[in-house]
Amino acid sequence: MDARARAQDLYRTALDDAGWRPEVLTGDRGWTGTEFADALHLLSRLGLFVPSSDTRSGWTALAPDTALRNLLLEEEQHTGALLAAVQQTRSALAQVVADFQPVHARELSSVQMEVVTGAANVSAALEDASQRAEGEVLSLHPGRALPAGMVEAGLERDRLALGRGVRIRTVHLASAAAVPHMTAYLRRLNAAGAQVRTAHTLPLRLIVVDHSLAIVPAPPVEGAEGGGLAAVVLRSETLVGVLRGIFEHCWAGSAVLDTGPAAGGSGGGGTAAGADSDWQPTGRHRELLRMLAGGLTDEAMARKLGVSERTVRRLVSELTERLGAASRFQAGVCAVRLGWLDD
Template identity: 75%
Template sequence: MDARARAQELYRLALDNAAWRPETLTENRGWSGTELAEALRLLGELGLFVPSSDNRNGWTALAPDTALRKLLLDEEQHTNALLTTVRQTRSSLAQVLADFQPVHARDLASAQMEVVNGMANVSAVLEDASRRAAEEVLSLHPGRALPAGMVEAGLERDRIVLGRGVQMRTIHLSSAATAPHMTAYLRRLNGAGAQVRTAHTLPLRLIVVDRSLAIVPASQTSDGEIAAVVLRGETLVGVFRGIFEHCWASATVLTESATDSPEGDWHPTGRHRELVRMLGGGLTDEAMARKLGVSERTVRRLVSELTERLGTASRFQAGVCAVRLGWLDD
């Protein structure tokens, strides 16, 4: 006899005698306790048996149509409770959207540009950016050569990024590349898989990560600490990526001779060509030194070399002569 047949037999027994005893089935008909419990469970799920304290067996048998109406009523009550919960949830969501969506939208807008103050915070941003890089890292490095300790720390970070298969392109000032520790760093970076180029002038310090994040310098704080602007979003970052690509196209591929000291034989190329252009623009020694990444004393020496080479008595005459000789023709 299967469970359904036992349930039917128990139902018939309960209709005939509401005071039926479990022993009637377990002792007289040989049911096990498990078989009796299964029959009770099935009748309870069908609504044909309901708990009752009036009977010693703990159950009351209902007519099939009564059981069906009770099941439908129970389901209707359950459904109404669910609908009430849904309405309450919808109301709560509407309140959340009304109260917090404007704040969220404002936060998204401000997240497109963030100013980070202090060396420690800027370093943390750079570290996070290097860890997040998945496709490419682009960078421009104007100014003088960094201290050897910072360079070594940067090389280790760059090697980890390159080891993940991230493409890296970087441009450094030619003048900075001649410092012995920078020469070694750039050659080792190139050997690790990065593409390295040098340029005589660069417009700004810049790092671009995966087309979606850019880091550029900001004005120093009132306390004199460094600051950086972190930009997010492909549209905004795309502008700075375009600046990098422009610089990349005109930069010089790193070679053994590219990092040799420029203090040897003078020739009217490289820094001297940039110097003539800046002289023509009326830049001061301080401004030219900043753009070339050298001291003002070096700028004055380069100007002196230029005028001596051309046999001119002034900076203006040197510029006119350089143009006449075609030194600035690309």
């Protein structure tokens, strides 16, 4: 006999004799205590047996339809409690939204990003940023030299800002600074009161105004005016703080602009080939050695240095010849041995 059959037998016994006793089943019919408890539990779970203090067994058998109504009523009460809890939670969430959404919205409004496309619009954004400057303008300029017209327009903006007492610090790629019209521009900018430095590599083009605005390049937009030129204007103290940190890192590793009459003339590092124990690599040579050690291609090195691939090959040739090396790899080994990459 399985558990369901024993439960039916127990239910039948209770209906036939309201004064039944557990011993009738465990003794007369040979059920074990566990078998009796399982049958009793099944009937109780189905609502057919309910506890009672008026019977000898402690249980009262109910009709199936009565048991079903009781189960449904209990489920309705449980469902009602759940619905009440859901309603209470909904009210609490509505209160949270009402109280804290405005605070969150104000926080989001402090982080603004605007994508500006087209040369004219980018120029207007730069003009607006320059006019907004109150304390300091920081900038990094990788890549090749900009056209003379663009740098002249930038010089006029910078002079106006300097005239208002705004501090300007700028770092340009050394190869670009060696171009004649860029050399003249940077000297004039320096003479106007800006602090100008050069570096052989820079991570990105960047303009930071005070502590709350920055402009960085965006991917070119196909079909847009001005060759797809685009920029992202960021207004967020947190993000601008990160970009300021990048600038300061580049600033610390850059060199003060040489304003002497021969400025920019030694950027290539090229003199007559030949063994010279006193010869030391230029900053550009050192950057080139680091990039060679990193496995960069001539194209990638040219892009980072802002020069042509032909110039990169010439610089590599100078290095290998100065070091008496037969290959690029051997040149790297010699440079490490001489301590040229220690700093």
